[in-house]
Each structure stands twice: as C-alpha cells, then as structure tokens.
Amino acid sequence: MRAGIFLSLICAAGLACTGPLRAADEGTAWDHLVDEQVVEHGDGTANHVRVFAADGDSGPWLSIIPSLGRGVEDYTEDYHSTLTRRFVEAGYRVVLVQPRGIGRSRGDLTPENLSMGQFANDLKRSFDALGITQVSLIGHAFGNRLARTFATLYPDMVDNLALMASGGNFAMSEEQQSCLRGSFNLSLAEPERLKALACAFFAVGNDASVWLEGWYPELAAAEVHAANMVNGDFFKAAGGVPFLLVQAGEDFIAPPDKAGRxxxxxxxxxxTYAEVPHAGHALSSEQPDIVAAIIIAHFQRN
Structure with missing residues (x-):
C-alpha cells in the first residue's frame, strides 16, 4: 500500500496529520509499566528490560529498537513520544530492551569486539529470558538495520516487522556528516548542538530541543563499527520477512528519494511503504501518533 492511501486512512480515523505534537493528556507510558528487570546473560553482558502493558499477562509482544547511540526512552513521553503508550492501548505488551552501555545495561563496547549479530543476540537472549517466542519488531534509524539483522538470523521469532527512518546506500554530503557529528558532540555549546540536531533530525519548525539529552557516543561508535563490518546485502531483505517501511517526508539524513523509496x-x-509529513529522522518524537497509527493498522491487517 502506498503512502497516500495509508495516510488518508489514518487522517480519516481522526488523527491530526500535520502540525505539532499534541500534549500528552491521557497519561504516559510509565503508567503501564508492569515489569522491570536486569537480564544477566552470563558473560558480563546484561540488558535492562522493561515491559509495558494494560494487562501484563496477555496480548502479543512488540519491541522497539532505538536509533544510533540512543536508548529506549525515546519511545516514551520522556522524549515527547507516545509510541509505547499507543501500542499498549492497542493491546500489545511492549518490551523495551535497553542497549548495552546505557544505564543498567552493560557489556563490552570495544568496537572491534562487536558485530551486528552480537547486538541482535542481546535482544534474543533478553526475549528468551522473558519467554518470548514471537515478537513484532520496530527498528528506528540504526535500529532498522538491527531489526532486519534480527529477522535474518531469527525469522521464526518475528511476528511483524516495521522500520522507521531507514537509511539508504548512498554517500552523505559534507553538510549531512557535519550535522551528524555536531549532534553527537556533547561538548558543543547548546545553541550549536541545537542547530546540528535541527539540521540532522528534525523537520523545519519542529522542536529539536527534545533530543538535546539521551546521547551515548561510545555506544554509537560501537554500533557504527558493527554496521560497517557487515555487507548490507546480508540484512537488506530482512531474511525475506515482509515489512512496513515508515519514512519521514523531510528526513535530511535519509531523504525518501535516496532511502525509503x-x-x-x-x-x-x-x-509496504508510507511517508509521514512534517517529520525528520526523529519522527518518533515529531509525529508519534501518526507513526503509531500507521504501524498498528499495518500489523492488524496481517
């Protein structure tokens, strides 16, 4: 289904399709936190895992894999996102696995010691510890590569698959690279970082300050190295698993005509392809209600 048809269905359902993020007036994801634990993997690696649900004992499992050098709080109201809450309201049990190196999650972050397979295995072992045998996966930006790697390695575990802000196989311009570097440079003065964040991740007019915090450069370096060490053809087709691709219409880092399309x-x-208007690479914090509605509608159709 193409983007125009998909978005017309969402707009007809009563969701605003342009404009700023609505104020959170229906509680937050944290109201639905039903389980929280640190899953030890026995090799010095551990992942902090949180489960959000309306009913902790029922509903299909869903997990969101965060973008480069960022954590799972991106999909909560902490970073102006309603994704987790919307999925819970739709009946899913949302399991958020914090990447190694953030908070209570830990593990070796030496770039040369890591691979995409190892990052995928962190997820697999966390799911196994919770008794999850099937899960709907959503991968955001770098997380889309990891989601497709997971689907390639463990296709029988993937119930549904969606990608947000998927990158493409093209050389970035100097301006794109400069904006990315500035976003990860925590030593920059706040006005400079805001300018870089707005350039790299947000559509014009959207509030880039919501992503001033939550950056983990050491994790990002390990993830970049892992992604560069694998041929993109390995995970490109996600092991043959069909997937939804949600692309941001104003994504400076991954323009639709060079990436999603x-x-x-x-x-x-x-x-199945959809484009979200008035959103950039940080679409989960710019247009979360629209993104959630598109993903839920697609998953429910399958």
Whole structure:
C-alpha cells in the first residue's frame, strides 16, 4: 500500500496529520509499566528490560529498537513520544530492551569486539529470558538495520516487522556528516548542538530541543563499527520477512528519494511503504501518533 492511501486512512480515523505534537493528556507510558528487570546473560553482558502493558499477562509482544547511540526512552513521553503508550492501548505488551552501555545495561563496547549479530543476540537472549517466542519488531534509524539483522538470523521469532527512518546506500554530503557529528558532540555549546540536531533530525519548525539529552557516543561508535563490518546485502531483505517501511517526508539524513523509496523499489511486494509529513529522522518524537497509527493498522491487517 502506498503512502497516500495509508495516510488518508489514518487522517480519516481522526488523527491530526500535520502540525505539532499534541500534549500528552491521557497519561504516559510509565503508567503501564508492569515489569522491570536486569537480564544477566552470563558473560558480563546484561540488558535492562522493561515491559509495558494494560494487562501484563496477555496480548502479543512488540519491541522497539532505538536509533544510533540512543536508548529506549525515546519511545516514551520522556522524549515527547507516545509510541509505547499507543501500542499498549492497542493491546500489545511492549518490551523495551535497553542497549548495552546505557544505564543498567552493560557489556563490552570495544568496537572491534562487536558485530551486528552480537547486538541482535542481546535482544534474543533478553526475549528468551522473558519467554518470548514471537515478537513484532520496530527498528528506528540504526535500529532498522538491527531489526532486519534480527529477522535474518531469527525469522521464526518475528511476528511483524516495521522500520522507521531507514537509511539508504548512498554517500552523505559534507553538510549531512557535519550535522551528524555536531549532534553527537556533547561538548558543543547548546545553541550549536541545537542547530546540528535541527539540521540532522528534525523537520523545519519542529522542536529539536527534545533530543538535546539521551546521547551515548561510545555506544554509537560501537554500533557504527558493527554496521560497517557487515555487507548490507546480508540484512537488506530482512531474511525475506515482509515489512512496513515508515519514512519521514523531510528526513535530511535519509531523504525518501535516496532511502525509503529506493528500498521499496528494490524489494517490491515485500515492502509496504508510507511517508509521514512534517517529520525528520526523529519522527518518533515529531509525529508519534501518526507513526503509531500507521504501524498498528499495518500489523492488524496481517
């Protein structure tokens, strides 16, 4: 299903399709936290895992994999996102696995010691510890590569798959690289960082300050190295698992014409494609209600 049809259905359902993020007036994701634990993997690695649900003992499992050098709080009201709450309201049990190196999650972050397979295995072992045998996966930005790697390695565990802000196989311009570098440079003065964040991650007019915090450069360096060490063809087709691709219409880092539309053209019917207006690479904090509605509608159709 193409973007225009998908978005017309969402707009007809009563969700605002442009404009600023609505104020959270229905509680937060944290009201639905039903379980929290640190899962030890026995090799010095551990992941802090949180489960959000309306009913802790029922509902299909869903997990969101965060973007480069960022944590799972991005999908809560902590970072102006309603994604977790919307999925819980739709009946899912949302399990958020904090990447190693953030908070209570730990593990080796030496770049040369890590691979995409190891990051995927962190997820697998965390799911196994909770008795999760099938899960709907959503990967955001870098997380889309990890989600597709997971689907390639463990296809039988993937119930549904969605990607947000998927990058493409193209050389970034100097301006794109500069904006990215500035976003991760925590020593920059706040006005400079805000300018870099707005350039790299947010559509014009959206509030980049919501992403001033929550950056983990050491994790980002390990993730970049892991991604660069694997041929993109390995995970490109997600092991043949069909997926939804939600692209931001104003994504400076991953422009639709160089990223999402290209991937859709390459993989054909395997991909259901939608573009979200007035959003950049940080679309989960810019247009979370629209993104959630698109993903929920797609998952419920399957």
């Amino acid at each position: 290209v991937l859709e053209a390459d993989l054909g019917d395997q991909v």
